[in-house]
Amino acid sequence: MDHSRTIIHIDLDCFYAQVEMNKNPSLRTVPLGIQQKNIVVTSNYTAREFGIKKCMLIPEAKKLCPSLVLVNGEDLHDYRQTSYKVTNLLQKYTPLVERLGLDENYLDVTTLINEKLNQKSDLKLVGNVFGDTSDKCECGCTERLIIATTVAQEIRDVIKSELNLTSCAGIAHNKLLAKIAGARHKPNQQTVVFPNSALELILSLNAPNDIPGIGRALFEQLKCIGVETIEELQNVDLKRLETVLGQDKAKLVHELSLGIDKSGVKPTGKPQSIGLEDSCRSISVETEVKIKLEQLLNRLLLLVEEDGRVPKTIKLTVRKFNKDNKMSHRETRQCNVNPSIFSSSQPNKEAKIMTTIMHLFNRIIDVKKPYHITLLGLSFTKFQEPPKNTLASFLRKDLEVQSVLSIENQNGVEDAESPVPSTSKLAPTEGESPTPSPKKLKLTNLVSKKRCFEDYYEDCESPSKLKVADLCLDSVSCPPDADxxxxxxxxxxxxxxxxxxxxxxxxxxxxxxxxxxxxxxxxxxxxxxxxxx
DNA sequence: CTGGGGTCCT
DNA sequence: AGGACCC
Structure with missing residues (x-):
């Protein structure tokens, strides 16, 4: 087997609770729960001593711990900010940092470890070890993993000293084992697992769906072919697994059950989407829908502004009331938006975007019939790159413009972003909207490609004079409550x-x-x- | 009495 | 557009 990589998984302890305790230190000494709607999504360790568990209902939690202090955690803004501060710290060790949710990061420290190996640094194992170390692998992974325990400790120390956050670390030769190992000793500890203990570590889990990558649906499929335990999954006949999962998925799942994970640490860049959602008891009148969506939009515009990029697509999510336990059933509709609508100089931009959003809404809900909505969500995707006011980026913009135009030229009037060969898929996404999408413009106004481009960006005299910066540079003032x-x-x-x-x-x-x-x-x-x- | 986010694949 | 997965 290949043990050439060295992976560290960092997991912040009860993340939301730690952020709230840092914001308000008096919360440190009390049992604290972070509340979203009717749920305690996480709690500090004081609360856990009362038996408070993740995703516990509020009444149940209060019964276990009447003195439980609840802080509303429905707005993730502060958690997201702190989360990115952690990731930024980690990126000082390697560019190969992959985020998973707000509180977990994978680091591929292979290069760093190999450098330390050459420096013949001290071989001191820090923290916990999973399994026995009596028979060791001779490929060199043992030394690398031991050095990585020191690095992991350093990293956790820095997160503590810089951000006052405690964390757990798992160290292994792949992501899967690093993550599972790290969870063995909590909180504020770390655990290394050597390849010879990989099988033992996986078998220490309770069920196949405790393996990251094997979720509920996969577990159900496994049960269908009589596989209910991890041991059964490890020993399953691959051919039989393939009959239900297909070749690729079967191989992947089987390997996971053996502690084999070839997936790389994929550096997480800027987010692919920025969204907000709000669940509610029931919404069944349009004015209420509008109010909720306006609130979401106003908050979302601020998040997008902070991000600095300009989105090209907007997506609406609706969850209708469903008596069955089919909680996940959501419907979405999306359409392209003209990026210039985000310009700070654009008058009534909220109202204009709201018009588009309500058209999306009408594609999901027939407002003439009764309806019962339990969640509304809004999300922006497909971002334009942030404008950089350098000469180089100015020239690059022009190049992008040229490539967009040449694609349009090749494909006639198709979507510049996804030049799909089959035109049948290209139904206008914004049907009857009075604000024409770029696509609709292209489909309806068969004008010169230059003119088409200028319509896309509205008042720009020519592509090279694009005032892209204007799209996201809102002016900054002093908040009235600041000095x-x-x-x-x-x-x-x-x-x-x-x-x-x-x-x-x-x-x-x-x-x-x-x-x-x-x-x-x-x-x-x-x-x-x-x-x- | 079930959050508010994200990712990628199909 | 939906569904799987993750937290």
């Missing part, structure tokens, strides 16, 4: 963060004022500058 004198002296970056935080707090307040009492959420950075009187 203006202090604000003036702050670096531009910090000013922007404070201003965006202020706008976000306002949007959040508007979002919650109608539905529930919201405790004020102190912001750590802002607190330094807020006036005391």
């Amino acid at each position: 203006k004198e202090v604000f003036k002296e702050l670096p531009k970056e910090v000013q922007k963060e404070l201003w965006e935080d202020y706008k976000r707090r306002r949007a959040s307040e508007m979002n919650f004022c109608s539905s529930q009492v919201k405790k004020t959420k102190p912001n750590t950075l802002l607190n330094y500058f807020i006036r005391n009187n």
